[in-house]
Amino acid sequence: DGGITQSPKYLFRKEGQNVTLSCEQNLNHDAMYWYRQDPGQGLRLIYYSQIVNDFQKGDIAEGYSVSREKKESFPLTVTSAQKNPTAFYLCATRKVNGETQYFGPGTRLLVL
């Protein structure tokens, strides 16, 4: 089955804790993106990566970190420095030279 998987579907974070959200794709897409969506708002870009071992900060990167060690995987870590992490996190991919983004099912992060 081709596609983008994100896990877990729901994630609970305690104060001061780092948590990692998984994004895996078998579409062979080069570019991968992480977005955050808050209620009633558009998606905001956290980080993006065009190739393995390279990634760039998006508009709201503070308090987040990523890695891109494999083409298929682009995990996002929400660190304790992110003071308001409760949101819907979406991973997306795009073919090189492609115009369209495709989204994973998302992870909903809640703070306990």
Add this chain to the structure above:
Amino acid sequence: RKEVEQDPGPFNVPEGATVAFNCTYSNSASQSFFWYRQDCRKEPKLLMSVYSSGNEDGRFTAQLNRASQYISLLIRDSKLSDSATYLCVVNIVDNFNKFYFGSGTKLNVKP
């Protein structure tokens, strides 16, 4: 100023109605344009790309006006299943493809 602006709605329409959504974008360097559909608590899914010549897919018609930096989506013969939030998205190709999302327009189609 936001890169992409949309009327948040909600638009409450009866089944069978025609409804139109509008979207404006601020960056004249924007190169690609899209409408995505997002159901409640789900990921966005591509509805259609938008071209200067306009394009149609069944009951859906999208138009782009580059001079006015304006994008529209027309839905004819609305179905209950069209109820969702519609996101306007623009793409700016600088040194990397970055996508900018509107906050979405909510559509409720009533029986």
